[in-house]
Amino acid sequence: MAATSSSGLFFLALSLLACFPFCSCHCSSVSNKNAEGGMMKGMFVFGSSLVDNGNNNFLPNSLARADYLPYGIDFPLGPSGRFTNGRNVIDLLVGHLKLPSLIPAFADPKTRGSKIVHGVNFASGASGILDDTGSLAGHVINLNQQIRNFEEITLPELETQLGCRSHQSLPNYLFVVGTGGNDYSFNYFLRSSNKNVSLEIFTANLTASLSRQLKKLHNLGARKFVAMSVNPLGCSPVVRMNRPTHNGCVQSMNRAAHLFNSHLKSLVDVIRAEMPGSSLVFVNSYKIIRDIIKNPISKGFKDSSTTCCEVASISEGGNGILCKRGGEVCANRSSHVFFDGLHPTEAVNVQIATKAYVSSLKTEVYPTNIARMTKSKI
Ligand SMILES: *[C@@H]1O[C@H](CO)[C@@H](O)[C@H](O)[C@H]1NC(C)=O
Ligand SMILES: *[C@@H]1O[C@H](CO)[C@@H](O)[C@H](O)[C@H]1NC(C)=O
Ligand SMILES: *[C@@H]1O[C@H](CO)[C@@H](O)[C@H](O)[C@H]1NC(C)=O
Secondary structure, three states, rough: OHHHHHHHHHHHHHHHHHOOOOOOOOHHOOOOOOOOOOOOEEEEEEOOOOOEOOHHHOOOOOOOOOOOOOOOOOOOOOOEEEOOOOOOOOHHHHHHHHOOOOOOOOOOOOOOHHHHHOOOOOOOOOOOOOOHHHHHOOOOOHHHHHHHHHHHHHHHHHHHHHHHHHHHHHHHHEEEEOOOOOHHHHHOOOOOOOOOHHHHHHHHHHHHHHHHHHHHHHHHHOOOEEOOOOOOOHHOOHHHOOOOOOOOOOHHHHHHHHHHHHHHHHHHHHHHHHHHOEEEEEEEEHHHHHHHHHOOOHHHOOOEEEEEEEEEOOHHHHOOEEEOOOOEEOHHHHHHHEEOOOOOOOHHHHHHHHHHHHHHOOOOOEEOOOHHHHHHHH
């Protein structure tokens, strides 16, 4: 009796072992199509406040938070930690990709078990590519830590949920990275220790780090990437305040963003060769926003320079970026480019996400758009 049951166990163990590397028994749950007919099963998101959907709410010492009104005033769930009035670019991509639900925030304790099968958002407002970029904002999660959270916590749980090795399931997920702006705004331009370092060297260093971080994700099994550009930092209300501008923007900040973006765009070509089987789309949100600011009326906007919400100034204990808690807000959010001192309104996010998904201009999406990339075999 004892002998039979232990040999039964032995065979069970043997068949599990035989199955695990191939997983043909369970991996049928990971098809190229999701229930709604979209090509991707889900999305993993890394980066800063432009893509954060509430991770900082769970960091007790973070000053970079958007979990109060008027943030979320146009979002179905109200204030959620998204740094805008409504949906951010990630929420809008969820719609384009026909994913069944919004992507949950990693730091939310409810983001466990079956909740992770369509992806997880690791992004953290005020964070950067470099580990020390977010330190001004108290506790934030830098990009290296975001990737460690993905590797050490989410990946093992995903393998359990899907009954599948990550190398088999991850090609069906989109990996979106939106970061870099804070490495300039809160690091390069703010710290005297950078006075020695030229913009070119600093930028080369940033993109070299980002390249290593993308390769790490590729080693873990990621194959389809979206890299968001840095926005025109010099056009944001917080930067324009009390500073000379040219065509409405502070040139030195825009030059930095532009330099980073051209490095990132060339990285697309270099890195594809170094990451076998992968494809990567560069989304030029810089150009998309710059085009709106140059010609707001024709793009449906009336105000491209002031904030929609009332921003707490430095004398009021704020930083010129975040909305005042419970403060005033403009009546027509969709006529404004900027919601607060730094972050665009949902109306701008709609334009970025739509162009990211379907634009046919290589100056907006390079080398192709997300729709084309997700439909291609590799
Ligand atoms: C700046 O440059 C000086 C002289 O080249 C050097 O001694 C110093 O260590 C540098 N500082 C930093 C922070 O790199
Ligand atoms: C990049 O940054 C690291 C750490 O700050 C530094 O040691 C290294 O010299 C930098 N490299 C370049 C190319 O600037
Ligand atoms: C809000 O602004 C948009 C864009 O400028 C405009 O099309 C729309 O008519 C405005 N809505 C209201 C209620 O004023």
